Amino acid sequence: MFLATINCFQVPYNVAFDDSNNKNIFQDSINGLIDLFFMIDVFINFRSSYVVDSTGEEVTNLKYIAFSYLKGRFWIDIIASVPFDALSYGLTGLNENNSIFNFIGMLKLIRVLRLSRLITYLNLKNELKMSLKLLKLVFFLVLFLHFLCCTWYYIVKIDEKWIPPLDYVWIKTELYESGTWFKY
Secondary structure, three states, X not given: OHHHHHHHHHHHHHHHOOOOOOOOHHXXXXXXXXXXXXXXXXXXXXXXXXXXXXXXXXXXXXXXHHHHHHHOOHHHHHHHHOXXXXXXXXXXXXXXXXXXXXHHHHHHHHHHHHHHHHHHHOOOOHHHHHHHHHHHHHHHHHHHHHHHHHHHHHHHXXXXXXXXXXXXXXXXXXXXXXXXXXXX
C-alpha cells in the first residue's frame, strides 16, 4: 500500500509538471521498481487462495484460483501495472514522455483502491476499523486535492495566459518560468 500511495501522488504530479529537459534517474528507477512490484503481485495473485463468500470455504485449487482472478481484478491489476512511460520511450525512442502515454499511466491510480479491500478484510475490532476508514477518508480527500491541483496546473500551462491574483496588478507573471515546487 505504501508503494501505491507514492504512485498516487507521483503520477498526477509527473503528468501535470512534465519537465522533459530535467530527467530524474532516481525518480524513474523508483517508478520502475514500483511497477515491478505490482507485476510480481499480479503473478502472486494467481497463486493466492481465496474464500468463497457464500460457503466460507477456502479454495486452494490453482485452476479455480486463476479462473476467479481472471474473472475479477486481473484486468484492472494488469492495466495498472504496465509501465506506460517506459513503453512510450521504447515505442517512440524519444527521451520525452508522450502525453497520451502519461494519461494512460494515470490508470496506476487504481492501485490505491486496494486500501478499501484491505481494511475490510483486516481482523480487527470494529472501532479500529472505523478509525481506519476515517483515516482513509482523509487520505482520499488529500489525494483529491492533489489531483485537482495537478489537473488545474495542467490546464493552465497549455496556453500560459492565466495570471495569479497577486501578479494581476503588473499584468505579467513569472509563474511559468519559476521552479516546479513554486508552481505546485
